[in-house]
Amino acid sequence: MIDRRKPAGGRGASSNPRSRFDTLVIEPVHDGWDSDGESDAALKTELIKDDSKSVIARNSSPDVPFDQSINPYRGCEHGCAYCYARPTHAWLGLSPGLDFETKILFKPDAAHLLREELSRPGYRCSTITLGTNTDPYQPAESTLKLTRSVLEVLSDCRHPVSIVTKSALIERDIDLLAPMANLGLASVMVSVTTLDDDLKRRLEPRTASPSRRLKTIRTLSEASIPVGVLVAPVIPAINDQEIEAILAASGDAGACNAAYILLRLPHEVAPLFEEWLRLHYPRRSDKVMSLVSQARGGRLNDPRFGHRMSGHGPWAEMIRQRFRKSCRRAGIPIGEHRDLDTTAFSRPPAQSGQLDLI
Numbered sequence: 001m002i003d004r005r006k007p008a009g010g011r012g013a014s015s016n017p018r019s020r021f022d023t024l025v026i027e028p029v030h031d032g033w034d035s036d037g038e039s040d041a042a043l044k045t046e047l048i049k050d051d052s053k054s055v056i057a058r059n060s061s062p063d064v065p066f067d068q069s070i071n072p073y074r075g076c077e078h079g080c081a082y083c084y085a086r087p088t089h090a091w092l093g094l095s096p097g098l099d100f101e102t103k104i105l106f107k108p109d110a111a112h113l114l115r116e117e118l119s120r121p122g123y124r125c126s127t128i129t130l131g132t133n134t135d136p137y138q139p140a141e142s143t144l145k146l147t148r149s150v151l152e153v154l155s156d157c158r159h160p161v162s163i164v165t166k167s168a169l170i171e172r173d174i175d176l177l178a179p180m181a182n183l184g185l186a187s188v189m190v191s192v193t194t195l196d197d198d199l200k201r202r203l204e205p206r207t208a209s210p211s212r213r214l215k216t217i218r219t220l221s222e223a224s225i226p227v228g229v230l231v232a233p234v235i236p237a238i239n240d241q242e243i244e245a246i247l248a249a250s251g252d253a254g255a256c257n258a259a260y261i262l263l264r265l266p267h268e269v270a271p272l273f274e275e276w277l278r279l280h281y282p283r284r285s286d287k288v289m290s291l292v293s294q295a296r297g298g299r300l301n302d303p304r305f306g307h308r309m310s311g312h313g314p315w316a317e318m319i320r321q322r323f324r325k326s327c328r329r330a331g332i333p334i335g336e337h338r339d340l341d342t343t344a345f346s347r348p349p350a351q352s353g354q355l356d357l358i
Contacts, residue, residue, distance in 0.1 A: 221254025
């Protein structure tokens, strides 16, 4: 097992801690053979076929504006150091650290499974969101095109879809999204965490640059696709001072709505993020963790509905007020676009036969 305590080139995590479900504990030992020039060959991305038998996930959380979602990928090569989805790799027997961003599971039958689920007599149409767990436009999508295949099914069925992404690759699918948006069937949120290129490279190493994301907002807006900005996560003493600038720039680019999420550190994300802080911002790390704790009731994660997305306490309230004032100043309504049409849905015919072999 490779155990790194230094920044790994092009990756957000710097180590590969064991899953909390592991019964076997492996302790890394430095035997003198490794060096500062250790090859990054072990950090190459590996794509693994996911044989899931269903593709729509459902939730009843009052904290999120959707009850159905699709994630064509598990794990995310974007490598965001703070990603709240990292612990999901633990369920697979993999590490939430480097494994999460180098071992990417993909669902080759996603479109087929979706069409099958939509064709069931008991299915009731409600907006499906892409990008709730991992980015649907992460690098693997450029070749696998699973997200596009899902959008093709939704377009054929006139089914509403909302998308959250950090990637400019979404522009590839404007030919599908623009006609859907014209029918009230599509909306997008582009996540803009920072306008600082250096911070972006450290925090979100394999994502689009801040300027490229703003260009994506403009491109989608010009294509008449409702597009908003998601300022997430807001990290104390790291990017919170950029809230006003991000909203102003996003408003100028054409964002029609805005939302934010306060940093969440569930399960293995907390030690991974603290490790990232001590590597990149050692003088600020204690202050950052203290402020996160203050906004989370003395803990690093508060899973309670009504608190987990925005926190509580003086610091969290200050962020809330700053966000509201900045949205008013930028002329951007608060909240995600939710007025998508569910009445035009046309159930696809039931399929027969086996899934295509790949």
